Structures are given as C-alpha cells and as structure tokens.
Amino acid sequence: MTPAPYRIFITGSTSFLGRSLVRALIDSYPLRLLIHKTPPPSFFSHENFQIVSGDLTTLTEEMLRNISTVVHGAAITHGSQEAYRRVNVDGTAHLLSLSRRAGVRRFIYISSRAVGQACGAYGDSKARAEELVAQSGIPFVIARSAEVYDDAFSSPEGIGKLARFIKHSPVVPFPSHPRALLAPIHINDVIEALARILSLSSMPSTIYTLAGPETLTMRDVIERIRAHFRLRRLLIPLPIKMFFMIPPEQRARLICEKNVLSENAITDLMITPRLFLI
Helix, strand or coil: CCCCCCCCEEECCHHHHHHHHHHHHHCCCCCCEECCCCHHHHCCCCHHHHEEECCCCCCHHHHHHCCCCCCCCCCCCCHHHHHHHHHHHHHHHHHHHHHHHHCCCCEEEEEEEECCCHHHHHHHHHHHHHHHHHHCCCCEEEEEEEEEEEECCCCCCHHCCCCCCCCHEEEEEEEECCCCCEECCCCCHHHHHHHHHHHCCCCCCCCEEECCCCCCCHHHHHHHHHCCCCCCCHHHHHCCCCCCCCHHCCCHHHCCCCCCCCHHHHHHCCCCCCCCCC
C-alpha cells in the first residue's frame, strides 16, 4: 500500500508548545516535522509522521512536497537583534517563498501578543514576520499567543520559569510597573484552538489572539502561583529598571501594550480558556 502523503508541515515541533501540538495531531493527520535538534525518544514511536532535518535557513522545496498546510512555530525568543532578523524574519520569508513554489494552500503562523516595535526587537521581528505572512498570497491564520503554561509548569521560560523561581526562593522581587501585565493561557486551550483552526480548512485569512480570560498584574500571577504550591513568600515590588539582569529589549516586551483574548477566537474556535490557577 502506498503511504499517505504528508499533508501538514510543522516547524518548532520540539518546542514546549510544538511537542503538545504534535501529540494532539499525530493520530489524525500525516505530519512532516522540521527538526534541527535531536528530538526526544518518544518522537520515534509513531508511524504517522516523517522527520526532515534542518532549520529555517536550510529548508528546500522538496521538504514541502505534497504539503497542503504549514504550521510555523519555530522562532528565537531570546537573542540579538540580528538573530531575531535572521530567524524570525528572514527564516519566515524563506519558508513562505518555498511554500508558494510548492503549492502550499494554507499557512498558520504562531505569533505572540508581544508584537510590534514597542515590544522590543523580538516584538518587531514578529510584526515583520506577520506582515510577510499576510502579504504572501497564501491563505493564512495568525495565532498570537499569550504566556503559555501547563499543569507541571514545565515551560523552560515564561510562567514555567517564574513558577520554579517562586518554588525555590523565599524572597520574590518583581517588577511593579503598571503595564507589566500577563494573560496566562493553559497549553491545552492553545492546542484546542490550533486543532480547531486546522479542522476549519475553508476559513478566511484572519488573526486570533489566544490568551487567558484575565489580564493579571505580576503580583496577581505570583500570588496565585504561591497559593497553588501553598508557599509563604516575601514579595518585593521594585521598579523595572532595577532588574539589571533583564535586558532592555526584554523589559520592553514585558511592559508593551498587548491585545486581550480576541472575540473571534471565542466565536470561531469555540474555546473558553480557563482562569489561571482558579
């Protein structure tokens, strides 16, 4: 029997979000995964996907043969301005160019709520990548995600990193800036939204903001994590400029204005994101 063609191409498949997306899709869709690092052993235990080795700069048109949908989640989240440009912008441009030539019919871009120049070099790179996606001529969906967490707080950054710090430090300093606001969203809610997007192949090009239903201050988030683990911690609010270990670019990302959970995500994707640790 001739194997079914691989219809969905996923970049960033070994990331915190990518691994969960692959697990959610693997029984329903033939997948082709772009992997530039050694994947976990569990990735080799299923017959419904194919691995191609490389990164966004080494992609070839052949890797996209027989692909109808690209889910582009690969990105650098911490790095230099040049790294953001090379991977997040130029890498996306290269993937889009190959996708057009290969006849890809749909492009799903996993972006961020921290998008735009006000959100630093990272946010600027995501905005520029979004523009490339929108101007590509390929029907698209842009999913701007807020801070993603899971029950085990296993994310290597963001909420996961914050939770591990709170668990191990009796004193928790935090930026008291009024715009240091978060909208944590559980990973299962994000995966549900992405799976729904993939199931609605005829939907028009659009942008969704995937976020939790609340906008929380840093103190709110820390208090809920502390209460979740039943810990007593001394919380110390400090001006954001006193966090010398945080590069200015990342400070800008934290305090820039961000969109809340979009109404179309609720109506089109039929998701009801859960409250953070309540």
